[in-house]
Amino acid sequence: MASLSNDQLLQEIKSCEDLLTDRIADNMETFGVSSTVGRLLGIIYMNREAMTLDSLADETGMSKTRMSQVMRQMISLNIAEKEYVKGSRKDHYNVERDYAQTFISLFTSNWAEVVKRNTSLERRLREQIRHLETCLTEDSSEDVKVRMERLQQELDEWNTYYNWINNLVAFFESGEIFNHVPIITPNKKEEEQNEE
Amino acid sequence: MASLSNDQLLQEIKSCEDLLTDRIADNMETFGVSSTVGRLLGIIYMNREAMTLDSLADETGMSKTRMSQVMRQMISLNIAEKEYVKGSRKDHYNVERDYAQTFISLFTSNWAEVVKRNTSLERRLREQIRHLETCLTEDSSEDVKVRMERLQQELDEWNTYYNWINNLVAFFESGEIFNHVPIITPNKKEEEQNEE
C-alpha cells in the first residue's frame, strides 16, 4: 500500500538484517562464547565480504582492540580467517559462511578441549589410586576398601563417557552426522546437497 | 610401600573425589552454565544419594539461597529432580547418574530454546518482508531489490539451519545417536548396553 522512498526501504532492510545479527549474537552464547563473537560473525556474514578491524569497530561502535581480540578468538575457534587483500595493508577477516559448519567447528573445538583436559586428569588419578592401593594394610577398614572400589568405578564410567564424547566429536568433525541428520534445503534449486 | 592410617587413606580418597568434582564443574561450563551447577552435580553424584539444600551449602561453603537457585536451574535443565524422603520436611535433590544422559539433557535444553527463539523471529521477519514488498514502487532502485532478494535468501538459509538443529536435537533426545555413536564400556561385566 504505502510506497516508501528508497532510503526508507534500505533503512527497513537494514533493520531486518540487524535483527538477524542480534539473534546470531544471542544464539552464539549457547556455545559459551561472548555474544560479541556472534555479533562479529553476523556482521561479517551479512556484509558478504571480508572486513577490517576498523570497519568492524565502526559497525559495532567498539574499540579496535576488542575487535582484534575477538577475531583472534574466532580464528582459534576455526570460524574465521584472515584473507589477503591485494593493495591493502590491513588485515581482512572473513567468516565461515556455512552455518552448520560453524556449528561443528564450535562444537568440536569446545569438546575436544574438554576431552583433552579430562584424559590427563584420568591418567593422574589412576596413578594415584594405584599408589594408594599399595598403602592398604590388612587392618584398613572395610569403608576404605569400599570407597576405593567406588572411586575405581567412577573412573571407569568417567572414561566411558569421555570416550563417547570423543567419538561424538569425530562423528561431527568427519561430517558423518550429515548422513544421519541431513541438511534439507526447502527449495532445492541445487542438487548438490552433499559435497565438501 | 608406606602404609597409611585409615584416616589418611580416606583423606586421600576424598581429595581424588574432589578433583573429579572440580573437573566436572569446569567441564560443565562448556554447556554455558555456571560452574556451580557442575559442582553441585558432582557433589550429589559422588554422594550417591539425594541431598538437601543445607547439606549442599555445607559441602560447598556457599549460601543456602544460592543452592536453591542452582538446584532450580538444574531442574529446569532436566539434570536434577526433587526426591521425596519420608519423614523429612526438607527437599531432597538427586541428579541424573548417567553422564551421557546428562549431556543430552543439557544439549537439548540449550538448543531447543535457541530453535524456539529463532522460529518466532523468522516468522516476524517473513511478515516484515512481505510487507516491504508491497511498498516497492517501479522507481525503487535496483540496489533495494537486490538487498531484498538477499534478505530472503538469508532467511531461507537461516531456516534450513535451524531445521537442521531441530532435527539434531531430536536425534539426541530420541537416543538415536547411540545407534551411531554407541557407548562402549571397557570391562563389560554387564551385557545390557542399551536399555532405558
Place this chain on the structure above:
DNA sequence: AAATCTGTGCAATTTAAACTTTACAAAGTA
C-alpha cells in the same frame, strides 16, 4: 631518518554474572 599506519600487549575501567544477606511467606509443630 622521520612520519604514519596497523595490530596487539597490558593495565585500568566498566559491565554483567555470581553470590550473599536480609526478610518473609507457607507449612509444620508445640
Place this chain on the structure above:
DNA sequence: TACTTTGTAAAGTTTAAATTGCACAGATTT
C-alpha cells in the same frame, strides 16, 4: 496461638568477564 523450619524473593555486594585506552613494536611510506 505462638514458635520453628524451610525455601525463595528482592536488593545489595563481590567477583569475574568484557571492554577500553594507552603505548609501543614492526612494517610502510615519504
